[in-house]
Amino acid sequence: MLHPSVNLLDVRAFVLVANLGNFTKAAEALKVSRSHVSRQIQSLEKEMGVSLLIRTTRTMKLTQAGKALLASCDSALHSIDQAVHAAIDDIDTVKGRININCVGGYIGEELVAKYLSEFSLQYPDVSIELEFSSHRVDLLEEEFDIAIRMGELPDANYVARHLVDIEMLTLASPSYLAKADPIEHPKDLKQHNCLTGSVTKWQFIHDSGNEKAETTIYGRLSCKNGRVLVNSAKAGLGIIRVPAMYCQPELDSKQLVPVFENWGIKAVPLSLIYHRDRYQPKRIKECVAFLKKGFSQEL
Numbered sequence: 001m002l003h004p005s006v007n008l009l010d011v012r013a014f015v016l017v018a019n020l021g022n023f024t025k026a027a028e029a030l031k032v033s034r035s036h037v038s039r040q041i042q043s044l045e046k047e048m049g050v051s052l053l054i055r056t057t058r059t060m061k062l063t064q065a066g067k068a069l070l071a072s073c074d075s076a077l078h079s080i081d082q083a084v085h086a087a088i089d090d091i092d093t094v095k096g097r098i099n100i101n102c103v104g105g106y107i108g109e110e111l112v113a114k115y116l117s118e119f120s121l122q123y124p125d126v127s128i129e130l131e132f133s134s135h136r137v138d139l140l141e142e143e144f145d146i147a148i149r150m151g152e153l154p155d156a157n158y159v160a161r162h163l164v165d166i167e168m169l170t171l172a173s174p175s176y177l178a179k180a181d182p183i184e185h186p187k188d189l190k191q192h193n194c195l196t197g198s199v200t201k202w203q204f205i206h207d208s209g210n211e212k213a214e215t216t217i218y219g220r221l222s223c224k225n226g227r228v229l230v231n232s233a234k235a236g237l238g239i240i241r242v243p244a245m246y247c248q249p250e251l252d253s254k255q256l257v258p259v260f261e262n263w264g265i266k267a268v269p270l271s272l273i274y275h276r277d278r279y280q281p282k283r284i285k286e287c288v289a290f291l292k293k294g295f296s297q298e299l
Contacts, residue, residue: 010044011069013037014052015077018062018070082275094283095125102148104132105226106246107166107270112148115294119287126283134198134224145284146274148291158273161288163295165267167244170202171256175236183259186213193238194219195229202241204263213263230256241265270295 016026017037027034045052052066062070102108116128153160181191186204194217204213219238223229226246233240234255250256272291274284
C-alpha cells in the first residue's frame, strides 16, 4: 500500500524523470512546467526522507534509493496505466494507438503490413506505429503493445500466440554450385561462402530423422535483411538459409535451388506476443485476432 503521506503524482513524476533522463522531457510529457516537476521530486524526497536524484548543472544520476524506487514503481505504474486506459475505453468502439514491433523482410514488409492496412480500413479510429527490428524486444521497457517474432520464446512474462511455422531452406544459385566444391553434408558448408543474418550456427535434420548436424558457417557478407541475402545468392555470391516465402519466385524460376537433397531444417515458429494484462484494451484484442486470422488464411 502507498504510504499515506506520499503523493502518487509525485511518484509518477519521478519515474518519468528517471526514464526520460531529465526534468525538461518529463515536464513536457506531463504538460507542466519544469519547476513544477522539480517541486514534485523535492516533495517526494522530503516525504520519504531519502535523496532519489543527484543533480548537477550538466548531469543527473539516480541514487541507490532512487534506483530501488524506480525498479519497484516502473512496472506498477505501467499496470495502472493499462488498467485506466482499458477502463475508459468505450467497450463498443475500437480506438486508440497501437505500437507494434515486428521482424522485417517479407513477413513484416509484405504480410504484416498488408494485414495492418486492412485492419486500419476496418477500424479508422485506431492509429498504428509499426517498427521493424530483429532483436529481442522488452515490450514494457520499449513501450510496444504487440511484437511478432520468429523462433522459440522462453520468456513467460508475456502472452504468446502461435501464428504459423515458417519453412526454411538452404539455397544457392546454379552458377555458384556449378563452380563450388561438392556439398553432401552440412559440415561441407565450412568450405563455402555462406551469407548470414544474425545466426552463424546452422542446424540440420536428415530426412531419415535419425541424424542431426550443427555447423558454424563463415562468409564474406552478413546482413539481417532477407532481400539482400536473396539477391546476393542470385548473383552467385554464396549460400543462404532463408524462409521459403522470401524467395518463392526465385525458386519457381530456378534462379535459386536447394543445396541439399537429404538434409532439411526444422520449421521455425512465428509468434505474436503481447502484455499479460488483466485489462486488455479492445483495440489490442481486435488487432491480435485480426493478425491471427490473416496468417491462418494465407499460410
